[in-house]
Amino acid sequence: MTERQEFHGGVNVVHRHGDVVHRPASPAAPAIHRLLDHLHDQGFHGAPEARGFDAEGNEVLTFLDGEVHNALTPQLRTPELLTSAAVLLRRLHDATVTFRPRPDDRWLFPARQPAEVMCHGDAAQYNCVVKDGVAVGLIDFDAAHPGPRVWDVAYAVYRFAPLQGPDNPESFGTPQQQARRVAAFCRAYGPGVGAEVIDAVPERLQALLDLMRAQAAQGNEAFQQHIADGHTDLYEADIRYVRAHRDVLRAAFDAR
Template identity: 85%
Template sequence: MAEWQEFRGGVNIVRRQGDVVHRPTSPAASAIHRLLRHLHDRGFHGAPEPRGFDADGNELLTFLDGEVHDALTPNLRTVELLASAAALLLGLHDASLTFRPLPEDRWLFPARQPAEVMCHGDAAQYNCVVKSGVAVGFIDFDTAHPGPRVWDVAYAVYRFAPLQGPDNPESFGTPQEQGRRVAAFCRAYGASVGAEVIDVVPDRLQALIDFMREQDAQGNEAFQRHIAEGHSDLYEADIRYVRAHRDTLHAAFQAE
């Protein structure tokens, strides 16, 4: 029998045995498994495949082979990774178009209107599986929820461009360079998402801050730790940064 491997994420501890991952079950697990099955049935294989639940109540998912990085190291700041992540997100969204949420589904994040697609909810480098410098899959669908395309793209460009100020340790590039990377991501994504995404980023980050504070108030230790470590302070600083450089970021789209 294959040996167990343990991985610690920002919220969960997951274990892998062979090609199956065992993860703590969230209230949204049954809805997420239906979504993942739907994506695979529609030909999108850049997501784990659901395999039910184990005797301890953990959810079972297939393991996606590749590397996952907490931060965009210099060798990952390529056009290839940026464009492939955008194409992967587009494929996920398009495959979800015919998914029909049920009234009893319990999504971690609230549905947002217009509910055009199923959003991943946390499309970032730390949830992106990479092989040979190309994004091949997204993992951790705990925050999936119905919403508009641009809502999901906004968080992705925040992480992949990135749209972060110099005080954020994950930030790199000037506002002009970041704007060009946002524009490149949107071109690769297509589907009529353009410069308006820049104005959605602050709202998307504020929604995340609000969620973190709600979880903190409810006694969620993971989010209490995140707030204590200053994560929400960084998001607030990045909101100010994006708003301060709005014109420069928008100009990157006009220069195409």
């Protein structure tokens, strides 16, 4: 009997059938499938493989074996997970350097200059596949779009450091501890991203706020619910938090 499971994400309901998953296809799905094909052609296997669409129009993707956690529990706040997530994101970015977007591609986020790589767009623990405490894959490429490396790293450190204020239920650590985790993430990621990531975080979160409100205004019920649940309030508070602690957060890069 084929295994069938249902998963509820932040926006989509995903159904697993054995070694593949069926999930609602976004307008960006054709471009995303080309991107996934490109990643595997380049030898990056930490992302699902695209298997087309089912009879109901859902996209079909291979299932990545491992655990996905909605929150960074104390057991996941390890240097191993932090640095392996950074290395995984670096490998993803490097594999996309030769990907060529098309003028008619419909990305959720607009392309951002300089378009150095294809950003995952939502590199966070809830899209990170973990095995034995190490990040081995990234799922849910719905927010993928062309952009600079630092743009994607900014959201990743916001989630993994995390760069969140004490009023955010997902936050942990002092600003100094968070700063050291940001610096460690960027050090593991490698050349191309440094202390400027701190200034990119508020801008990246503002872009997310703008997207959420635009999608909600267009009738997207998932984003309407996110706003009703207070997600935008948390992002705005975290923007203020990062700006207020900018000097402390950047100092960790000088200390390394």
